[in-house]
Amino acid sequence: MSETKLLSEHYDKDEFIGLAGYKKHGGYEVLAKALKMQPQQIIDEVKASGLRGRGGAGFSTGTKWSFLPKNNEPRYLLCNADEGEPGTFKDRLMMERAPHQLIEGMIISSFAIGSKKSYIYVRGEYHYPIAVLEKAIREAYDAGLLGKNILGSGFDHDMDVYSGAGAYICGEETGMISSLEGLKGQPKLKPPFPAVQGYLRKPTIVNNVETLAAVVPIIKDGAAAYRKFGTEKSAGTKFFSLSGNVNKPGNYEVPLAYPMKDMIYKLGGGIRNGKKLKAVIPGGSSAPVLTAEEAEKVLLDYESIAAAGSMLGSGAIIVLDDSQCMVDCLANLTHFYHHESCGQCTPCREGTGWVDKIVHSILSGRGRLQDIDLLLKVADNMKGRTICALSDAAALPVISFVTKFRDEFEYYVREGRSKVKGTVLYAEMHH
Amino acid sequence: MPKCTINGKEIEVKEGTTIIEAMYSNDQKIAHYCWHPGLSVAGVCRLCMCEIEGNPRLQIACNTVITEGMKVNNTSEKVRDAAKWGLDFHLINHPLDCPICDQAGECGLQDQYMEFGKYDPEMAERKQKKHKVVDLGPTVVLDSERCILCSRCVRFTDEVTKTSELGIFNRGDKSEIGTHDGKPLDNKYSLNTVDICPVGALTSKDFRFRQRVWYLKDQETVCNGCSTGCNVKAYFNKEGFYRVKPQHNAEVNGYWMCDEGRDVYKYVNREARWLKAQKRTSAGWEEMLPGAAAKDASSVVKANASGTALVLTGQYSSEEYESVLKTFTQELGTKKVFHWVNNSSSFDSFDGLLLRGDRNPNTKGLLTAMEKFGLPASKWADLEAGLANGSITTVVVAGPENQVWFPEMKQVIQTLSKAKNLIWMQTGKNAELESLSGNVWLIPMKSYVEKDGTFVNYKGLAQKFKKVTTVVSEALNLSEAAQLLAGQNLMIKPETSVLVETARPADRVMQEHRKKNEFVMKRGTL
Structure with missing residues (x-):
């Protein structure tokens, strides 16, 4: 099985980046079609397509849009291009290779929800994608695709790019809204939800880059055509960012319910250096890890991965081969979440630091056997206790790594060195 | 007017009332640090967890509005365990310096530990180091290690005085309260931040190290500092008066009082008086x-x-x-x-x-x-x-x-x-x-x-x-x-x-406080 290039058909062509090249391949024809439709028709079409949020949560896009109050209050569309989830790099590709696809999707979506202003919130480190997007937006303005009276439809829309400063938490939708408002990037207490009170306390929809781009083929060929890919509940195609110990890491667009095994061994070209598969993190660093057996059986759709005890998340597949020490890998993750917790809610602020310190104690060879159970207890009590999902994201890998690879943790504690690598992997610094 | 059941007791509340408000006004106990009736809801301490029938996840009482027929409890084993862990997260990096802390005796952490804690700590790692003895301004001193980042003081300066001197700087477990460059915490109400601080992080320069609070009696009175007549509590012992704190009266002063009003105790002590x-x-x-x-x-x-x-x-x-x-x-x-x-x-x-x-x-x-x-x-x-x-x-x-x-x-x-x-x-x-x-x-x-x-x-x-x-x-x-x-x-x-008639609702409370604070010694018989 090969890729299904619904969105990425022309990603290999450099001309697709510019407006002229994009138009040559049918660009902005869908916008013209959409502007002749009723906004509600577009929402219904997106709802019918079964499109689910591609950023990680997998919530139905059409349903999300219908949460907006039915009045004339000003509203905003925000494109979440913060892409902070470790292992994920699909949005970057989409922005770099097809900025107009995103812009077209955003104008259509804005028309559907009645938004006159949208922002693309791009991760701070993405200097090049920001430059590409800014150029594309200028081109769109010059061509009358943005601004007043778009394509003679009477619909006005403005679009801007906003650069984040590189905080993971600003990928959380309310954290992103805080950041966009000029506040410290911290998630907001819900309720009220953004659809009711978001950016500048106005109704706001936040969608991922891939979600908004997918609106284009849905409106082009209709919901039924989109539903030909994937399953009943997980419709359409999705980008997967394959990384780790595989021969051909990269972004692959496949229909949902594509077998993980094929992703790793066919598209990914198999495990590097003839090693064996040990584990897979299937949906970005916060998704619970799957063992090799679990991973080889699973299909890449929301339900199958959930049934296997993990989540599809952002579609970042991190492959680990048998030369990896799982204690070391977990330490990498706990360090990340410890560093990225915004510090608002106590369980996350204190918990991420606590588990990080315990894992590093083990890694430096001075762990205690009770630390392994303590890790599980602490992680369990970080789950579901905070404003946003960062705390859960930090707890899930801890629970899955310790539960599924407990022998490696116990070995490390007992012997004071890694079971896989045979040495101490961390020298604790005095701080 | 939705009706709900809280811990088995049926209560009718006003539309839009949150669970914690209902519990607060019905004398039901609920642990909390960040929520304060005079400030906006932050929802960050995660201590006021409660169980709502039909919802598998525990919810925070401070941001959950009561709906018709809601059945709430915060006494179940599940909730108590969550509160215990919530407290433990607050304590793992806390310096536990109660013997030298001015808040000891009236500290939220001590109170909740007696309620939910009494466990052996499992934290065996190095504690987070933060700034100590931070001079925030002319009236207040900060100890960041004691701080639990409930953000009450920050919200107070944002919402009540609107001076916004305070903020939370840095991220994660390195977060600390601080003042923006070159702008000390210097307003006429700054000492309220000390009152609302549930722990010993903010201490009053005037009061710190002068008296252990358990050696003080308190009684309600009315401030004589200006014609507003804030309701206050005066703290004293046989050596004289040590401090004044505001008492809630919605009609007069709400939850606050000014810093100058806190000085009036100084003019009643013997040193200042004609004897x-x-x-x-x-x-x-x-x-x-x-x-x-x-x-x-x-x-x-x-x-x-x-x-x-x-x-x-x-x-x-x-x-x-x-x-x-x-x-x-x-x-x-x-x-x-x-x-x-x-x-x-x-x-x-x-x-x-x-x-x-x-x-x-x-x-x-x-x-x-x-x-x-x-x-x-x-x-x-x-x-x-x-x-x-x-x-x-x-x-x-x-x-x-x-x-x-x-x-x-x-x-x-x-x-x-x-x-x-x-x-x-x-x-x-x-x-x-x-x-x-x-x-x-x-x-x-x-x-x-x-x-x-x-x-x-x-x-x-x-x-x-x-x-x-x-x-x-x-x-x-x-x-x-x-x-x-x-x-x-x-x-x-x-x-x-x-x-x-007096407009103060406090006569009853006053009597109770008086009873509570009387040093009663029961005399034995031979």
Whole structure:
């Protein structure tokens, strides 16, 4: 099985980046079609397509849009291009290779929800994608695709790019809204939800880059055509960012319910250096890890991965081969979440630091056997206790790594060195 | 009006009430740090977890609005375990320096530990190091390691004073409270941040290291710092008063009070007070008991009854005004009563929150009483003229308690010392008065914490207050002094309020606090 290039058909062509090249391949024809439709028709079409949020949560896009109050209050569309989830790099590709696809999707979506202003919130480190997007937006303005009276439809829309400063938490939708408002990037207490009170306390929809781009083929060929890919509940195609110990890491667009095994061994070209598969993190660093057996059986759709005890998340597949020490890998993750917790809610602020310190104690060879159970207890009590999902994201890998690879943790504690690598992997610094 | 069940008790609440508000107003216990009834909801401490029937996840009570038929409980094992862990997360990086912490004894962490904790700590890692003894401004000191980042102080400066001096800097477990560059925490309400800090992170420069809180009794009273009449709690022991904290009264001060009002306790302690009366004679000063001095002065008052003027400040209770005016107008027959308006240039000012330019608790009460006795609002100039032309020979002054807010004190003393006989009654020491010559009687008075009474605030709200304790036992109140000055014997009779109903909801609470704080020792028998 090969890729299904619904969105990425022309990603290999450099001309697709510019407006002229994009138009040559049918660009902005869908916008013209959409502007002749009723906004509600577009929402219904997106709802019918079964499109689910591609950023990680997998919530139905059409349903999300219908949460907006039915009045004339000003509203905003925000494109979440913060892409902070470790292992994920699909949005970057989409922005770099097809900025107009995103812009077209955003104008259509804005028309559907009645938004006159949208922002693309791009991760701070993405200097090049920001430059590409800014150029594309200028081109769109010059061509009358943005601004007043778009394509003679009477619909006005403005679009801007906003650069984040590189905080993971600003990928959380309310954290992103805080950041966009000029506040410290911290998630907001819900309720009220953004659809009711978001950016500048106005109704706001936040969608991922891939979600908004997918609106284009849905409106082009209709919901039924989109539903030909994937399953009943997980419709359409999705980008997967394959990384780790595989021969051909990269972004692959496949229909949902594509077998993980094929992703790793066919598209990914198999495990590097003839090693064996040990584990897979299937949906970005916060998704619970799957063992090799679990991973080889699973299909890449929301339900199958959930049934296997993990989540599809952002579609970042991190492959680990048998030369990896799982204690070391977990330490990498706990360090990340410890560093990225915004510090608002106590369980996350204190918990991420606590588990990080315990894992590093083990890694430096001075762990205690009770630390392994303590890790599980602490992680369990970080789950579901905070404003946003960062705390859960930090707890899930801890629970899955310790539960599924407990022998490696116990070995490390007992012997004071890694079971896989045979040495101490961390020298604790005095701080 | 949705009905709900909280811990098995059926409650009807107003639309939009959150669970924690309902529990708070129904005397149900719920652990919380970040929520404060006077501030916005932050929802960050995650301690007020409760179980809602039909919802598998625990919810925070502070941000969950009650809906019809909601069944809530916060006593189940699941909730208690969540609270225990919530507390543990607060404590893992806490320095646990209770023995040297000023908050010990009234600390949220200690309270909740006794409720949910009592476990052996499992934290075996290095604690997070943060800044200690951070000088936030002229009134407040921060210890970041003790801080639990509940953000109450930040929200207070954002929402109440709107000065936004404080913020949370850095991220994750490195987060710390701090002030923005070059802008210290310096506003007239800064010490409220210390009150609302649930732990020992923010301490008052004035109070820190001066007294352990368990050696203090407290009682509610009304602040005499200005005409707002904030409801406060005064903390004291046998050595005197140590601090004043606000008490909630929605009609008067809400949850707050100003920093200047917190200083009034200093003027009632013995160091600041006249302990004995003094009479100036040709041989110099003669010390007397206050009652004896008043009796002694009565001879000149009675002899010069028609030439006696009474100068009153707005610092006494309505009952005292009633009594002193009755005595002076009916017994002595003088109509020369003058209102000493202090700080006249800013008398009518208001800072928009609580603090009023009229730095007297009972100006309204004084003016009402004067009106009642048919006394015209006599002009200060008449007094000066009377002194100059000799029609006024004897002046009786009920002087201020909080002299700092009487900047013209020196000048008034100069003016009034022109009288042949000067009888000056007040609580606190004053060097100017003590260096006068001529016929002078200085008589110590009781301070507002040493007597029962009523203050009528700027908007006419009468607030009754009860005696807190005795600091100078011989001091007189104004009623007693007036009787003695009129040559009568002191009548001991129970105080009766001249004003009918008090607007303070606190009488019941006050009694309870009193009981609670009484050091009762049960005596054994042989």
